[in-house]
Amino acid sequence: MAAAFNGLSSLAVVLLAFSAPLAAVAGDPDILTDFVTSKVAGGAITDAYFAFHGFRNALSKNAPAPQNFTVVKASMAEFPALEGQSVSYALLSYPPGSVNPTHTHPRASELLLVVDGALSVGFVDTANKVYTHDLAAGDMFVFPKGTVHWQCNKGSVPAKALSAFGSAAAGLVSLPVTVFGTGIDDAVLAKSFKTDVPTVQKLKAALTPKKP
Numbered sequence: 001m002a003a004a005f006n007g008l009s010s011l012a013v014v015l016l017a018f019s020a021p022l023a024a025v026a027g028d029p030d031i032l033t034d035f036v037t038s039k040v041a042g043g044a045i046t047d048a049y050f051a052f053h054g055f056r057n058a059l060s061k062n063a064p065a066p067q068n069f070t071v072v073k074a075s076m077a078e079f080p081a082l083e084g085q086s087v088s089y090a091l092l093s094y095p096p097g098s099v100n101p102t103h104t105h106p107r108a109s110e111l112l113l114v115v116d117g118a119l120s121v122g123f124v125d126t127a128n129k130v131y132t133h134d135l136a137a138g139d140m141f142v143f144p145k146g147t148v149h150w151q152c153n154k155g156s157v158p159a160k161a162l163s164a165f166g167s168a169a170a171g172l173v174s175l176p177v178t179v180f181g182t183g184i185d186d187a188v189l190a191k192s193f194k195t196d197v198p199t200v201q202k203l204k205a206a207l208t209p210k211k212p
Helices: 001-022 175-180 187-194 197-207
Strands: 070-074 087-096 099-104 110-116 118-124 130-136 140-143 148-152 157-166
Touching: 087 099, 087 118, 087 148, 110 118, 118 140, 118 157, 118 175, 130 140, 175 197, 187 197
Parallel strands: none
Antiparallel strands: 070 087, 087 157, 099 148, 110 140, 110 157, 118 130, 118 148
């Protein structure tokens, strides 16, 4: 009997050990209902609540080609029905020569599907190893949760991609803007990047978001 108890205790310890890191990287919380209607006045909903039409214009054959990299999001902010569903999408458009700059999504991995054109993509893992790949229409690539990643269109024709996220609010941390556009002290950045303050100030001038 004692041996059986010790065996169960050992099993419990092992399960706890494995569950601890899983809890640390947990995504959206589970909900106890089929869906959430907290953003609907009075809780009254129709089928329209579960539909999103925000990609129509960007996917239209008559849509003008964007001059810069653009993103149309379908996250919980734009599509309230996604609350509690642990999923969201983004439609990305890349003119020739454009880049989706280095960034991370702290709350979700990203699965990118190229639907038109071609892209060069990559990410850096926590061991500082770089993984890059060239994608054509129909190809997919996964960016692991929290890793620094990017996409660029090196071709001469526009490209489009759909990205799926394992969170209704994946979050976005843009490295260039976060580092140089948020008011971090010039001297700290100069020492961090082993450069001088004037260089840092030039980067800040280019990357600091303009106030409305």
